[in-house]
Amino acid sequence: MHASTPRAVPEYALQAIRDLIEQEDYRAGDALPSQRDLAERLGVSRTSLREALSSLSALGLVSVQPGKGVFVQAPATQLTASNGFAWPFAAQVSAADTFQLRFALEGFACGLAAVTLSAQELDALQDNVEQMRLELRASDFERASQLDFDFHRRILQASGNQAMLGIVTSSADIFLESQKLPFIRPERALETWKEHTKILRALGRRAKAPAQKAMQQHIRAAALRTGIAFVTLGD
Incomplete structure (x- = not known):
C-alpha cells in the first residue's frame, strides 16, 4: 500500500475495510479479524486503523467493542451506496433531501436564535464547540x-x-445520520469544528443574517464532504 501523505492512510484503511466486508460477504453481527491482524493485512499502523474504525463506527457500519472485537453492524448491501457511503433511510428519504431540508430549516432557525438565545444557551454552545x-x-x-x-x-x-424543533425530534435518527456522514473523511473532520466556531461567533454578535448564512454554508459544506450537492434558491 502506498499513500501520498500520512493523512491519506486512515481513508485508505477505511475503504479497504469496507471492501473487505463486501468482498468476503460479511453479514451483520459477524466479527472482523482482530485489529492487529487487520493492521497487518492492510499494511497500516494501529493508529490509522483505529481512526478508520472510528469513522466506520460513526457511520453505523461497524461496532467496536473493547475487549471483544470489531463487529459488522450494517448489511453488506449498505456498503455499495452510489455516493460511497451508507444511508440506511433510503426507503424513506434521500440523504440529499435531508441536507436540503436542514439547509432551509436550520439556516432560518439559526437566524432566529441570534436574537433570541440566552446567555446560558450561548455558554452551552461554547462548551459544546470546545x-x-x-x-x-x-x-x-x-x-x-x-x-x-x-x-x-x-x-x-x-x-x-x-x-421546527418537533420536526428534528420526531426524525432524530435521520438527522443524526446526516451529521455522521461528513466524519467518513477523518482528514477533513476538523472542518466541522471550524464551521461551528464561525456560527458561534455570529450568534455571539447577535448577528441574524451572518448567523443564518454561516449555518447554511456549514450544512452545504458538510453535504459536499460526503459527495452530495443539492439545489437552493440561490443557485
Missing part, C-alpha cells in the same frame, strides 16, 4: 457526531420555534 475540538483531537468521530447533533438541536431550541 468539547468537539477535544473529541476530534482524540479521533473519536462517533462522539464528535453526537456533539454535532447536540449543537444543532440547541440552536433549534434557542430559536423558540417548537414546530
Whole structure:
C-alpha cells in the first residue's frame, strides 16, 4: 500500500475495510479479524486503523467493542451506496433531501436564535464547540457526531420555534445520520469544528443574517464532504 501523505492512510484503511466486508460477504453481527491482524493485512499502523474504525463506527457500519472485537453492524448491501457511503433511510428519504431540508430549516432557525438565545444557551454552545475540538483531537468521530447533533438541536431550541424543533425530534435518527456522514473523511473532520466556531461567533454578535448564512454554508459544506450537492434558491 502506498499513500501520498500520512493523512491519506486512515481513508485508505477505511475503504479497504469496507471492501473487505463486501468482498468476503460479511453479514451483520459477524466479527472482523482482530485489529492487529487487520493492521497487518492492510499494511497500516494501529493508529490509522483505529481512526478508520472510528469513522466506520460513526457511520453505523461497524461496532467496536473493547475487549471483544470489531463487529459488522450494517448489511453488506449498505456498503455499495452510489455516493460511497451508507444511508440506511433510503426507503424513506434521500440523504440529499435531508441536507436540503436542514439547509432551509436550520439556516432560518439559526437566524432566529441570534436574537433570541440566552446567555446560558450561548455558554452551552461554547462548551459544546470546545468539547468537539477535544473529541476530534482524540479521533473519536462517533462522539464528535453526537456533539454535532447536540449543537444543532440547541440552536433549534434557542430559536423558540417548537414546530421546527418537533420536526428534528420526531426524525432524530435521520438527522443524526446526516451529521455522521461528513466524519467518513477523518482528514477533513476538523472542518466541522471550524464551521461551528464561525456560527458561534455570529450568534455571539447577535448577528441574524451572518448567523443564518454561516449555518447554511456549514450544512452545504458538510453535504459536499460526503459527495452530495443539492439545489437552493440561490443557485
